[in-house]
Amino acid sequence: MASTAPLTSPAARTRHLGDRPVGPGHPVYITGEIGINHNGDLGTALALVDAAADAGCDAVKFQKRTPEVCTPRSQWELERDTPWGRMTYIDYRHRVEFGEDEYRRIDEHCRERGIAWFASPWDVESVAFLEKFDLPAHKVASASLTDDELLRTLRATGRTIVLSTGMSTPKQIRHAVEVLGSENIVLCHATSTYPARAAELNLRVIHTLQAEYPNVPIGYSGHETGLQTTLAAVALGAAFVERHITLDRAMWGSDQAASVEPGGLQRLVRDIRVVEESLGDGVKRVYESELAPMRKLRRVPGVVAQADERAERAERGEPAEEAAGARGSDRSDSAGDREPAAV
Structure with a gap:
């Protein structure tokens, strides 16, 4: 999948989710x-919105399905045990779906809390449903990456599309990007196991995707337990991060075990902000805060011509007079910089 194509400017790799830019040089979109x-409980959904808002997330995401479309007909009448008793699978799928009234309340609550929301539509009818709302984006779940009809419908909305790439081959990813168009997507590396083992996260795929899609911001959708590997994804350049969240991992449901509880979510957001700040711009420099320790600890100042020193300071954007003053101060403090005595 790797390509030798050069990376383009950060601006070319920037997308917008609502009024929030996503891409190199911008804070990670969480x-x-x-x-x-x-x-299927609205109170639980609103509590999860609160947990995300309190943690400092940029958005929350839901999933929207039309049960009769997304559930194979052969599974409709299969019975299963649920927290609400034994019921058919199609009844269960309806039980955990929200309708327009619930999403209107979610939309209102998100506005009150100052957090965006969007969803993964699993079928064309669900896209039409979500288009009733002013959403910053749509999400393509990894399972839907091969659904060309859905991808074409999503592209036609004109909204930014976040595309997850779990359970997908490089060829399938390329085809999905061709269908969606690369100009308005965010591409997310993912491993679709719940929970995913660290050995199968393969986070270096983030770099592989960056190389093959130089005009597309690359993100990470994690399904692992713990927080360390998500932070590693940020260090590798993920511009968008998504993690499942829950009020309690012991709750019923297939995604709960791979989800982050409110306390962990607060730590994750905090640490992502620390990591992204620490990455810097990659330009090696001597910081002002290092000068005093340097004078105290460095026994041999080194040989640097004044012209070279001035050039280095100019590259750092320091004015010439500041450089001269700093040099004068340095020279007065260092015996190694004094002119040799006449002999």
């Missing part, structure tokens, strides 16, 4: 994936 961890 999404709390609620999915169906609300188990």
